[in-house]
Amino acid sequence: MKTALIVVDLQRDFCPGGALAVKDGDAIVPAVNSIAGEFDKVIATRDWHPQDHISFASNHPGTKVQEILQLGDIEQIMWPDHCVPGTPGSDFHPDLDLRNLDLIISKGTSSGLDSYSGFFENDHTTPTGLEGYLKNLGITDLAVCGLATDYCVFFTVIDALHLGFNVDLVTDCVRGVDFPPGNIETRLADMKKTGARLIESVSLT
Ligand code: VGL
Ligand code: ZN
DSSP states (O other), rough: EEEEEEEOOOGGGGGGTTTTTTTTTGGGHHHHHGGGGGGGEEEEEEEEEOTTTTTTTSSTTTTTTTTTTEEETTTEEEEEEEOOOSSSGGGGTTSSSSOOOOEEEEOOOOOTTOOOOSSSSSTSSOSSSSHHHHHHHTOOOOEEEOOOOIIIIIHHHHHHHHEEEEEEEEEEEEEEEOOOTTTTHHHHHHHHHHHTTTOGGGGGO
């Protein structure tokens, strides 16, 4: 059995002080570093948006952050400007040990399309290449951690399950936005129902 750890969007903008801060987002970093050595491969995804990105409220005059716009087939939540390459907020958390990383997947790089999942953009068809990387290496079992539980972690886990991977969600190594309120609990339950195993990092080391 070959395994991989997927570290989702552990970037400054999703940590306290960042543009789209997740409560206690930085608290997971030590545990993520401590489990990384237990896997055959470690992949980090990063949100990587151009300044004119469709998900930024600033690009839709008259809209507010967390407003929902119907854009074609996609319900797009308006977010603050975040994870723009070249800005400090796009960096990985400074304490994340980059020596553990085998691959970095940038996502949400097209102006007109958001990407929550590490596998597919939000049209649910455009691949990021992550599936090919993992399957090419014969990896069958994934553990997923990172930010945010109810958005990018959630969609990454659901896509991974649909693609046939066995998926563990490392519950003490995730934190969420919780928008709308209660969303973290709802989406944890959805992940479990879809087939993810909810585990704690201590069980890995
Ligand atoms: C994310 C909202 C917008 C995430 C990314 O990483 O969960 N959430 N962009
Ligand atoms: Zn984003």
